[in-house]
Amino acid sequence: MKPHSLVIxxxxxxAGLNARNYEPQASQSAPSKTQxxxxxxxxxxxxxxxxxTGAYRxxxxxxxxxxxxxxxxxxKLSVGAQVxxxxxxxxxxxxxxxxxxEARVIGRVTEVTAxxxxxxxxxxxxxxxxxxxxDKRELPFQYPAVITALAPPINxxxxxxxxxxxxxxxxxxxxxxxxxxxxxxxxxxxxxxxNMRSSxxxxxxxxxxxxxxxxxxxxxxxxxxxxxxxxxxxxxxxxFEVQMVLRVTDPPKx
Numbered sequence: 001m002k003p004h005s006l007v008i009x010x011x012x013x014x015a016g017l018n019a020r021n022y023e024p025q026a027s028q029s030a031p032s033k034t035q036x037x038x039x040x041x042x043x044x045x046x047x048x049x050x051x052x053t054g055a056y057r058x059x060x061x062x063x064x065x066x067x068x069x070x071x072x073x074x075x076k077l078s079v080g081a082q083v084x085x086x087x088x089x090x091x092x093x094x095x096x097x098x099x100x101x102e103a104r105v106i107g108r109v110t111e112v113t114a115x116x117x118x119x120x121x122x123x124x125x126x127x128x129x130x131x132x133x134x135d136k137r138e139l140p141f142q143y144p145a146v147i148t149a150l151a152p153p154i155n156x157x158x159x160x161x162x163x164x165x166x167x168x169x170x171x172x173x174x175x176x177x178x179x180x181x182x183x184x185x186x187x188x189x190x191x192x193x194x195n196m197r198s199s200x201x202x203x204x205x206x207x208x209x210x211x212x213x214x215x216x217x218x219x220x221x222x223x224x225x226x227x228x229x230x231x232x233x234x235x236x237x238x239x240f241e242v243q244m245v246l247r248v249t250d251p252p253k254x
Contacts, residue, residue, distance in 0.1 A: 056098050058091075058131070059142045063206040064246040065089045066105050067153065072238040074124045075114050083107040083126055085244060088203075099139065104132040105246065107145070110226050115235050123220070124236040125228045128246055141248045147219065147227035149208040149245035150238075155201045204243045214242075225249055 058064070066085035084104055091099040111125025128145040130138050204212060211217045211229075217236070220228040229236050 056093055057140055057142045058099070058145075058248055060248050060250045062091070062141075062145075062248040064091065064099065064105060064131075064145065064248075065204065065206065066244050066246055067241045068238055068244070069104070069240075071240050072124065072236075074112055074122050074236040077109050077112050077124070079109055079112055081109045083109060083128075085128070085246075087131070088243070099131055100133070103134065105145070106130050106132055111228055115231065115233070120233050122231040122235045123228055124238075125226050127226045143249045143251060144225055145246045145248045146225070147229070147244050148247045149204055149210060149212065149243075150214060150217065150219065150229065151204045151208070151212040151243040152202065152214060153239065153241035153243065154203050157201070204245060206245060208245055225252070 065088050067088055069084040069086050072083065084106055087099055087101055087103045087105060090097045090101050105128050107126055107128030109125065110127050111123055113119070113121070113123040115122040126147060128141070130140040132138050202213070211219060216232050216234065218230050218232070220230050222228070229238070
């Protein structure tokens with residue numbers, strides 16, 4: 001065998017042995033200590049992976065922006081009754097959305113006191129314990145979540161528009177001629193110039209605290225493990241889509 005042929009043979013043999021003995025190593029990165037959430041700069045902290053299923057439990061200090069799914073009237077409620085809200089901003093954990101907008105927040109009534117001649121003050125206690133996702137999976141909080149801020153519904157305004165992109169028309173996939181939109185307008189000419197919902201005002205943020213813009217209502221700070229809405233005169237009544245800032249409470253002090 002010629003010298004240069006021997007060199008080529010040994011090189012090929014060596015490469016083959018190295019390929020057989022090679023075991024890829026999984027890339028590792030140090031986990032971040034803080035997970036950021038939505039554009040509101042919220043933070044989802046102290047997450048706990050339950051049973052290796054990838055289901056996370058929002059931990060102490062986690063802030064959730066939500067709105068009431070149904071009105072609440074203290075005279076129509078009883079202790080233990082279920083209360084439901086919907087999330088109005090996504091929350092992220094390790095770069096992934098774990099609590100998407102429109103997920104449900106489930107809670108319960110802890111206290112009910114209607115107003116009377118003898119007692120003009122009314123009280124409604126609420127606490128929240130879990131998130132229910134659209135696929136029915138549940139994310140229980142590590143500790144109860146309470147209301148830290150309360151505000152009226154977002155004030156949406158209507159604007160008249162003739163812009164095609166603002167009209168409620170679903171474009172066909174791959175269509176760039178606007179044919180689907182034109183066809184929809186021909187079928188329903190009232191769409192042109194119709195009133196469309198624009199960006200609203202009065203949305204609360206994760207940093208808000210207390211009752212905002214709801215005269216006569218306050219939050220009782222006495223018990224940090226529950227949230228009690230107090231009406232100084234008359235019954236506590238919360239309308240549809242009333243906004244709330246919910247915060248998962250800290251661990252109980254031993």
